[in-house]
Amino acid sequence: MIVINLDVMLAKRKMSVTELTQKVGLTMANISLLKNGKVKAIRLATLNKICEVLDCQPADVLEYKNDKE
Amino acid sequence: MNEEKNVSLLRAKSAHWIFKIAVILMGVCGVAICTLWYPFGTVLGVLGNPADEIYLAEMIFYYATALPCFTMLVFFWKVSDLIQVGRLFSYEAAKCFTINAIILFIDLIVFLIGNIVFYILNANVWLIVYVFFVLCGCVVDLLLFVMAKYLKEAAILQEESDGTV
Numbered sequence: 001m002i003v004i005n006l007d008v009m010l011a012k013r014k015m016s017v018t019e020l021t022q023k024v025g026l027t028m029a030n031i032s033l034l035k036n037g038k039v040k041a042i043r044l045a046t047l048n049k050i051c052e053v054l055d056c057q058p059a060d061v062l063e064y065k066n067d068k069e
Numbered sequence: 070m071n072e073e074k075n076v077s078l079l080r081a082k083s084a085h086w087i088f089k090i091a092v093i094l095m096g097v098c099g100v101a102i103c104t105l106w107y108p109f110g111t112v113l114g115v116l117g118n119p120a121d122e123i124y125l126a127e128m129i130f131y132y133a134t135a136l137p138c139f140t141m142l143v144f145f146w147k148v149s150d151l152i153q154v155g156r157l158f159s160y161e162a163a164k165c166f167t168i169n170a171i172i173l174f175i176d177l178i179v180f181l182i183g184n185i186v187f188y189i190l191n192a193n194v195w196l197i198v199y200v201f202f203v204l205c206g207c208v209v210d211l212l213l214f215v216m217a218k219y220l221k222e223a224a225i226l227q228e229e230s231d232g233t234v
Contacts, residue, residue: 040232
């Protein structure tokens with residue numbers, strides 16, 4: 001499964017979740033869903049905006065974990 | 070994005086009022102048929118005294134077959150409530166349409182058989198008219214089944230869309 005590691009990047013950039021929601025343009029609810037891995041899909045535009053705001057690569061926020069492990 | 074959502078909600082509000090008005094009008098038509106057509110139409114159709122037992126049996130039959138139609142209106146009212154909150158594309162709405170389609174299907178069969186029986190008993194001259202109503206009802210029933218199927222598929226797509234950020 002794909003895991004979204006927003007917390008790590010937020011800590012590195014010393015940014016709060018509230019600030020991220022305002023800059024990315026998502027609601028707090030959607031950001032929470034992202035952080036908890038409860039989203040079914042993420043638009044490239046959203047991923048693009050997150051990487052732009054956090055100044056990172058997609059690989060910095062997306063990680064693949066094998067469910068069997 | 071918020072503006073789009075607001076426009077969508079406004080459209081949903083006007084759509085739900087239109088749906089509710091349609092349901093009320095259908096109800097009014099149903100009441101008119103039950104209070105005006107059924108008593109007098111049946112009298113014209115029954116040979117002999119209107120106080121005949123068969124007249125009473127016919128009246129009970131017609132009112133009994135009208136009840137499921139009013140039940141369908143309750144489910145359509147639920148659909149209009151779902152439209153109001155922007156949840157037309159949901160499993161609940163699909164279920165309402167499915168239930169209505171099943172109710173209508175059973176009602177049409179019972180209505181047709183009953184009218185044929187009364188015709189055989191020489192107590193129904195309106196068989197052709199009622200058969201025409203049954204045929205129209207079959208078309209509506211098929212449309213309800215199709216709507217239910219596509220609303221269910223729309224609900225799946227809506228679920229996927231809601232889970233997308």
